Amino acid sequence: MARPPLDENQQVVFQVLLKNKSMPFLELTSLIDFDDNILAQILSQLEEKELVKITNRGNLLEEIVTVKEKAFAA
């Protein structure tokens, strides 16, 4: 399965996630120089593309973003 095309910002976020496999949302915000709301928006886009899974959504302090297995295989 080919990975869906990503724009520049999505690519930046996805590369950091690929390296770490899974990260708390706040860890991601501390490493990527995007506004928190923009980052949340990008993550939703990546989730729509079925590349990541977000657990504890809506709970800022507990939210965890995990790269889906098929995103590695693509």
Place this chain on the structure above:
Amino acid sequence: MDLNYLYSFVSFLIGLLAGFQGIYERYQNDSVTALSTLPGVSYLISRGTVPAAIFIFLYAKGYLLGSELFLQALACGTGAELVLRTRFYVKQSQKDGSIEELVKGPFDLLRWYQGLFLESIARYLAASRKKIVRDLLPKNVDVQTLLDRVLSNLGAWPNPQTSGELETALNKMKTEWQDESRRAGTPPILEQKYKDKLGYLLLNKIGASGLKTLLSI
């Protein structure tokens, strides 16, 4: 008790090693940490159990020869792996000008099963980083004090490049914190948000011991 059943451990070991290969391919240097998680241990045990169960079944039913049980246990382990990694050619199709081959088999099931655990391990590792940060950050100290403390300790950090990068990031974080707290006041969730952000930044840049050092008074 028939001690020959203990040969099933050889089959178990082969399944376990095959399972470890999947974890190593994904986590490389972090694979030992990955194995220390509950899903990591569960995955390895489940992968080892399949060939071991096959050996036990075959031995109990009398399908195995009474001699060379070690070799037969090896064969059970490798045979089970071989079957699990099998894929069959189904058909060929053309997509976007290129030819794609459709292959299906037990390997797809294995990959799906492995994927469940690998995702779960990743979440465990992320949660454990969260715990490390929360454990290392001093309680009952507000985020403004922590940011100031780290910024003032930063001068003693031996690597000027790292301390320079951290100083920029921390000053930016401090401005964001001040802006946000001006707008929203200082609810506990906002305090914790910036404390966590500070912790993750330091953990990723200088590790847990560096984090502890820069947070010390």
